[in-house]
Amino acid sequence: MTLAAFQGETLGYGGATVLRGVTLALERGERLVLLGRSGAGKTTLLNALYDRLTGAGLRVALAPQDHALVPQLSVTKNALMGRLDDHGALRNLWTLLRPPARDRAEVQALLDPLGLAAQADQPVEALSGGQRQRTALARALYRGGEVLIADEPVSAVDETQAAALLDLMRAHFPASVLALHDVELARSFATRLVGIRAGRVVLDAPPEAVSPAQIEALYA
Numbered sequence: 460m461t462l463a464a465f466q467g468e469t470l471g472y473g474g475a476t477v478l479r480g481v482t483l484a485l486e487r488g489e490r491l492v493l494l495g496r497s498g499a500g501k502t503t504l505l506n507a508l509y510d511r512l513t514g515a516g517l518r519v520a521l522a523p524q525d526h527a528l529v530p531q532l533s534v535t536k537n538a539l540m541g542r543l544d545d546h547g548a549l550r551n552l553w554t555l556l557r558p559p560a561r562d563r564a565e566v567q568a569l570l571d572p573l574g575l576a577a578q579a580d581q582p583v584e585a586l587s588g589g590q591r592q593r594t595a596l597a598r599a600l601y602r603g604g605e606v607l608i609a610d611e612p613v614s615a616v617d618e619t620q621a622a623a624l625l626d627l628m629r630a631h632f633p634a635s636v637l638a639l640h641d642v643e644l645a646r647s648f649a650t651r652l653v654g655i656r657a658g659r660v661v662l663d664a665p666p667e668a669v670s671p672a673q674i675e676a677l678y679a
């Protein structure tokens with residue numbers, strides 16, 4: 460089942476084109492990893508995919524590069540924000556003032572495998588970079604949905620932790636699109652690698668069909 464598709468499209472901001480001739484499809488069951496130099500347009504493509512998927516009425520969990528957390532609120536409350544748009548304003552206000560025990564328990568069960576159990580009640584502003592990143596992932600996992608869109612979701616953790624977090628993402632979402640800069644992690648996670656260079660998608664293939672030289676060419 461095709462979740463989103465682009466056919467020769469131009470993507471950018473206002474009048475500024477970032478990517479042209481983008482032809483790309485995301486099917487249920489796929490894990491796409493976007494590769495390319497800084498500024499190549501990975502975030503731009505992730506944003507366009509997010510708009511396309513949500514525009515089609517799909518539920519999408521988003522882990523943006525800057526995390527978009529509320530620093531003064533606890534890890535648990537930031538995670539609870541993953542479902543704010545499921546409820547009305549009054550219920551949300553109540554949830555954030557006094558999270559119901561059931562909601563707290565559901566978040567706590569997600570914090571354990573993320574290694575954040577001890578930080579549940581700490582404000583995000585008191586956390587390390589890696590802990591903040593994992594809080595943003597907790598919010599995405601708590602939200603759940605048909606697709607995860609995540610922009611460099613493991614950039615602030617070590618390689619072992621990163622592999623474990625990618626396993627969690629894989630287990631929680633039937634489809635995902637990630638930007639990653641670690642090529643080995645990208646190869647082990649992806650069902651398709653999508654390479655961006657000079658304003659175009661120049662590579663779209665399963666990892667086993669992509670040579671190291673093709674990857675190197677993306678960053679040359």
Ligand SMILES: Nc1ncnc2c1ncn2[C@@H]1O[C@H](COP(=O)(O)OP(=O)(O)OP(=O)(O)O)[C@@H](O)[C@H]1O
Nearest residue numbers: 472475477495496497498499500501502503504524
């Ligand atoms: N809101 C915006 N308005 C205008 N131009 C933007 C905007 N956001 C990004 N750009 C430009 O679009 C281009 C692609 O940026 P993008 O963030 O998609 O790259 P990226 O591959 O995600 O980079 P990085 O790996 O550094 O996050 C860059 O030239 C950037 O300056």
